[in-house]
Amino acid sequence: MALAIHIRPDDPTPPFEQLRSQIEAAIATGALAAGTRIPPVRQLARDLGIAPGTVARAYKELESAGLVATARGAGTTVTGRPERVTNPALAELTAEYVAAARRLRASDLAISDAIARALTL
Amino acid sequence: MSLTVLPTTLLLLILTPALMVRRQRLLPDRLTHPALRQMRSLQLTSRWLGLVIAALIALAAMVTPSRFGRGFMMAPGLFSYGMLLALLGGELWVWRCARTDGVASLETRSNTSYISWRPVATLATCLAVLAVLLVWALGTQDSDPSSYSYGRAHVTVHPDGGTSSWGPFPGSFYSGPIAIMLAIGLVMLALGIVITLRRPRNGADPVVVAVDDAARRETIEAMIAAVTAGVAGTLVFCSLLSIRGSLWWLVASVTGVVACAWAFSVLLVPGRGKLVR
Numbered sequence: 564m565a566l567a568i569h570i571r572p573d574d575p576t577p578p579f580e581q582l583r584s585q586i587e588a589a590i591a592t593g594a595l596a597a598g599t600r601i602p603p604v605r606q607l608a609r610d611l612g613i614a615p616g617t618v619a620r621a622y623k624e625l626e627s628a629g630l631v632a633t634a635r636g637a638g639t640t641v642t643g644r645p646e647r648v649t650n651p652a653l654a655e656l657t658a659e660y661v662a663a664a665r666r667l668r669a670s671d672l673a674i675s676d677a678i679a680r681a682l683t684l
Numbered sequence: 685m686s687l688t689v690l691p692t693t694l695l696l697l698i699l700t701p702a703l704m705v706r707r708q709r710l711l712p713d714r715l716t717h718p719a720l721r722q723m724r725s726l727q728l729t730s731r732w733l734g735l736v737i738a739a740l741i742a743l744a745a746m747v748t749p750s751r752f753g754r755g756f757m758m759a760p761g762l763f764s765y766g767m768l769l770a771l772l773g774g775e776l777w778v779w780r781c782a783r784t785d786g787v788a789s790l791e792t793r794s795n796t797s798y799i800s801w802r803p804v805a806t807l808a809t810c811l812a813v814l815a816v817l818l819v820w821a822l823g824t825q826d827s828d829p830s831s832y833s834y835g836r837a838h839v840t841v842h843p844d845g846g847t848s849s850w851g852p853f854p855g856s857f858y859s860g861p862i863a864i865m866l867a868i869g870l871v872m873l874a875l876g877i878v879i880t881l882r883r884p885r886n887g888a889d890p891v892v893v894a895v896d897d898a899a900r901r902e903t904i905e906a907m908i909a910a911v912t913a914g915v916a917g918t919l920v921f922c923s924l925l926s927i928r929g930s931l932w933w934l935v936a937s938v939t940g941v942v943a944c945a946w947a948f949s950v951l952l953v954p955g956r957g958k959l960v961r
Contacts, residue, residue: 565791567888572786586790600792609884610788638792 566594567676569683570611576683578613583621585679590630590641594675599641601631695938699945700952720895723781727774727899728954731906734770735951738910741766757858760917761865765872767910767951771903772876775883782885782896789887798881798900803908803950810915810943811866817922817936818859862918869911876907902954909950916943 566589570578589595601607604622608615622639625631633639664674742763746756880903885896919940923933 565789565887567787567789570786589790595790601790602792606793606882606884607788607790609882610783610887612783612785612884 566672566679568607568611569680570613571683574683579617579620579624581683582611582618583624584682586621586625587628587630588679588682589675590643592671592675592678594672595641597641597643601639601641603638695941696945699942700948703945703949717889717891717895719781720892723778723899724895726778726781727903730770730774730777731951731954734767734774737770738763738766757918757921758861758865760921761862761869761914763917764869764910764912764914767913768869768872768876768907771907771910772872772879775876775880775903779883782883782892782899784886784889784892787886787888788884791887791893793881793887795881798897798904799877799908800901800905803905803912806943806946807908807912807915810912810919810939813936813939814866814915814919814922817919818863821859821922822856858922866915866918869914873907873911877904880904880907905950906954909947912943913947913951916940916947920944 568582568585570581574581576584586595586601595601601622602610604618605615608618611618622631622633626633626639630642631639632642661674664677669677742759745759745762880900883896883900886892917940920937923937923940
């Protein structure tokens with residue numbers, strides 16, 4: 564099953580930022596591997612019920628960050644994971660969370676999906 | 685002509701139910717998702733309504749007085765128009781049913797996975813046979829002696845120099861309007877398929893994905909079947925008008941009848957269809 568995206572209308576974060584951050588998180592955790600195609604702007608906009616310009620802006624920012632690449636005729640594909648300076652405490656916390664989740668036999672996709680949902684709360 | 689109408693009709697009446705019983709029906713009460721049940725119900729309603737309206741339009745075309753039976757020849761095409769419009773209306777009617785506001789998945793939907801090759805091959809075969817028949821008719825047509833309408837008769841030259849003609853014949857008098865009608869039908873089919881493929885959905889819900897995939901495949905199959913019914917029906921009518929005992933005409937009419945039976949079985953019984961991967 565493909566990664567789920569949730570856009571909350573009552574969230575003060577703009578919809579394009581909600582979308583961008585969820586896709587970025589999925590790329591960071593590896594749920595979206597390099598080379599994975601993500602849906603066209605209009606398809607995702609219709610599915611979510613938001614304006615195509617909102618999705619286009621999120622894709623543009625992801626492309627500016629080097630996370631996705633758009634080619635005419637080939638759509639938008641994931642290029643790689645973001646390079647970030649990690650917070651050691653955050654990295655340790657994340658490792659503990661992932662270990663606990665794996666003890667519950669959760670898949671990598673389910674773990675990143677849960678993180679993406681938590682980011683929208 | 686009466687010697688060919690009866691076996692043709694019998695063949696159609698036997699084949700259509702036989703094909704119908706092979707198809708399975710996705711029943712609304714097997715769907716627990718309320719929006720999907722509504723979607724299914726509305727799609728089936730538009731399909732049945734379309735069948736009735738399309739049949740009435742075709743019947744009206746056949747019985748309305750027209751210039752030398754042009755309405756009769758165009759009845760199958762008009763049936764396919766009515767059916768296509770009904771299916772398209774059904775898709776627009778259920779546009780939002782499979783969608784959940786603010787929830788979607790990063791799925792890339794492959795358009796070809798919803799278009800099965802068998803219906804396309806059936807339609808292509810009927811189009812090819814009809815095209816050959818009409819091109820041949822264009823090459824051997826002549827004026828109808830009784831009405832002087834060009835393209836409405838076939839003239840045979842005898843060894844002694846004499847000629848005889850018979851009609852009605854599917855020459856340009858009929859084939860011109862038929863070709864325009866079928867071309868418009870193909871454009872409508874393309875538009876219908878595009879609209880069906882673009883209908884939004886919540887891809888994050890596996891139940892929605894499964895049911896919606898089946899619904900899209902059934903709708904596209906039905907749209908192709910609607911146009912096939914128009915082409916095959918035209919093929920049968922043209923063949924019945926022109927059969928003079930040759931094997932070619934027999935092949936053309938049997939092709940049309942078999943394709944008609946398949947098309948009606950699809951339109952009458954939605955069925956589950958197969959996922960093309």
